[in-house]
Amino acid sequence: MGMGAHIAMSTNSAHKLLAWLSPSYPIGAYSYSHGLEYAIDAGDVHDAHSLQIWLSDVLQYGAGRNDAILLAHAYRADGDALTELCDLAIALSPSAERHLETTAQGAAFAKVTSAITGHDISAMPLPVALGVAARREDVPLNDLIPLYLHSFAANIIAAGVRFIPLGQTDGQRVLHALFDQIDDIAKQAETASLDDLGSACFWSDIASMKHENMTTRIFRT
């Protein structure tokens, strides 16, 4: 196999990724909106077009890209390096709710995946737990990263469909429009260093803070 050649995903790996990243994998993904519920309430996101722009930014300049970089590093990390990566991923949370979003889902993912695979995966923030599980289960990194971003986007879109509200088909249209961008982000993240981490989604971070103060909330974040 030549350098840089894309290893075709085996059906076995595809099964695992579909299961782990499915909304039915019991980590409670549907209960987190990543601050979108507040952004909808504030009028920043009000239709399919504004949802697509919001998501495109969160993927490119926010948690999407950062999670992708953390995931790639988790895939390679062991021992102390893995512990440090976990600490960094947790410490990077921009608000109490985003801290909950990554740690609670990560802990649930580790618990369920350990029970199924027999590997002992300890509670780690979600992208780190996924990276560790994928390596232990021989799931290729270059499939894992774009499909993780896909599921991350799909989950926020599902929140938008429920709360904006938006037609199911419109929601799928938004997701499809993000595929190319997701692939680009994933490719860059594979070789990015931890110095490349960084967000410019300042208002999205504030939205996740303001969500704490909403009196009626459907989502946990």
Add this chain to the structure above:
Amino acid sequence: MLDQTTSPNMQRAKGRAHLGFVARAGKTTLMDLHQSGCVKAMLPRNHAPVMDGVLINTAGGVTGGDQLQYSATLGDDTTLCLTTQTAERIYQSSSGHGTIKTDFSVGANATFDWIPQETILFNQSALKRNMTVTMDASSSVMLMESIVLGRRAMGETLNSCFLSDQWRVMRSGKMAYADALRISDPNALNTPATLGGNRAFTTLVYIAPDAEARRNQMQQMLNFDDVKTGVSAWNGCLVTRFIARDAQPLRKALIATLTQFRNAPLPRVWHM
């Protein structure tokens, strides 16, 4: 060497300042002072109970290749408020990026506030900034950074710049807070999730035993017509974020918030 890529004649600013303090008979005392190159440190008399330190970049700004280093060591039971003399201007870079490295070490039962004035990014500027803080869990630390993208009041628009700002805070050996800010394309900051066309923003972090208990106090102070804010507290950190159209309203909001929250006037350089 014919193939070297940097000219040896390029003028690059380098500077370093280090301040070390200990508590002596209940009073914070300067024990160690090092300054070199374009960076100076001052401890102006302020007649206040808390000592102010002021860092000065005499080069008047930062451009590609410049290297600034600021550091301070605070012993047990010391108290210091450290700021910068003026806004730091990051100018057009002809090659490479400027670097600013900031390291603080804070002992037990110490109180340290790092409240520099804003950093202004000019067109085609490039800066990598790293701040590391090592603190004891019994101490109180306030950290702040404000970024202004161009000077709108002067009719300037920012078309390209690069900023990476990395904070890492270790609290009694465990990473307590990290911040990673990255601006690779200022034109992408007009959308709602980013800055919505606003041009000035601040991250203010307070890490202390009473940080979470003071969340509501902070929340009640944040009431500005022209500055958007958010506050959240978790794991011993109180994080407040500000977004404003331009530097002036942001500065006003920061002065009001910091004066009230710290229950002390800001160092005089903030009012000059």
